[in-house]
Amino acid sequence: MNLLKASWTNAISRGWGRFASKEFPSFCQNIINKSYVKLLRLDMSEFDSPNQYKSLNKLFTRALKISRKIDENKDTFISPADSFVTSQGKIKDDLALQIKGFCYSVEELLTDNFNTKNIKNGEYMNFYLSPKDYHRYHMPFDCQITKIVHVPGALYPVNNTYLNSMPELFVKNERVIVECKVENKVLYMVLVGALNVGKMTISFEPSIETNTDSYEIKIYEYKEKFVKKGYELGSFMMGSTVVLLCENELIQLEDKLHRKVKFGDVIGWKK
Numbered sequence: 001m002n003l004l005k006a007s008w009t010n011a012i013s014r015g016w017g018r019f020a021s022k023e024f025p026s027f028c029q030n031i032i033n034k035s036y037v038k039l040l041r042l043d044m045s046e047f048d049s050p051n052q053y054k055s056l057n058k059l060f061t062r063a064l065k066i067s068r069k070i071d072e073n074k075d076t077f078i079s080p081a082d083s084f085v086t087s088q089g090k091i092k093d094d095l096a097l098q099i100k101g102f103c104y105s106v107e108e109l110l111t112d113n114f115n116t117k118n119i120k121n122g123e124y125m126n127f128y129l130s131p132k133d134y135h136r137y138h139m140p141f142d143c144q145i146t147k148i149v150h151v152p153g154a155l156y157p158v159n160n161t162y163l164n165s166m167p168e169l170f171v172k173n174e175r176v177i178v179e180c181k182v183e184n185k186v187l188y189m190v191l192v193g194a195l196n197v198g199k200m201t202i203s204f205e206p207s208i209e210t211n212t213d214s215y216e217i218k219i220y221e222y223k224e225k226f227v228k229k230g231y232e233l234g235s236f237m238m239g240s241t242v243v244l245l246c247e248n249e250l251i252q253l254e255d256k257l258h259r260k261v262k263f264g265d266v267i268g269w270k271k
Contacts, residue, residue, distance in 0.1 A: 020056040033059050040132040061135050061235040068264035070230040075270040077141050079261040080242050082134040083127035088257050091122045108171045113149045122248040128241050136235040143180040145225040150208050151175050152215045176200050185250040190243040201234040
């Protein structure tokens with residue numbers, strides 16, 4: 001990847017992140033927050049009032065005030081986020097669809113820090129979070145987190161316009177890859193950065209810093225990190241994409257293509 005070519009998107013995103021993180025005097029901040037809510041027609045019924053957030057970033061990454069109901073069936077997988085499913089299906093050898101007409105290499109997406117042989121011919125689902133969505137992401141199933149790899153990169157937009165015009169967009173963009181074990185099978189959650197995503201966070205690993213001047217791949221490994229379905233993994237600061245990659249014979253996905261889903265909705269069942 002040409003990092004110099006990509007740097008303009010990172011610089012814009014860092015500048016936007018500084019603005020969004022700034023806490024203005026309460027009168028000004030209330031105007032900014034209410035204008036953002038009105039402009040994007042945010043549904044705030046599950047959240048605090050806009051005037052409760054001291055910065056735009058705090059509004060972006062707002063926590064649920066009313067807890068979502070999580071399906072108690074131990075075999076169901078849930079949506080990790082409020083989002084739109086842009087693509088889903090079978091990983092054919094090493095390829096998954098970015099959007100109709102464009103594929104991405106799973107091996108390149110995950111990098112050589114993972115053994116990708118076990119997910120070839122598995123299942124995938126791409127979740128796009130728009131700027132108006134709830135920006136926190138959660139675990140879709142009970143699992144053990146064994147490794148996280150942070151891969152710096154560009155921060156191109158991940159909306160339909162860019163997905164339809166830029167091959168392997170997910171591979172070019174910055175991402176945080178979370179490797180999970182479900183019994184004896186593997187599942188990957190890939191958090192893909194985008195233009196104006198100031199940060200991607202991992203709730204239990206504050207040392208992960210995204211959208212910085214560093215282009216060093218960083219690896220974090222864990223021995224006893226077990227999490228439950230619905231566990232809050234972290235948040236995007238603005239909209240972006242979560243890619244779910246599952247080993248063959250792990251999950252039977254429901255058909256959610258081109259549909260809105262919410263965190264907590266059932267999207268499949270363990271085979």
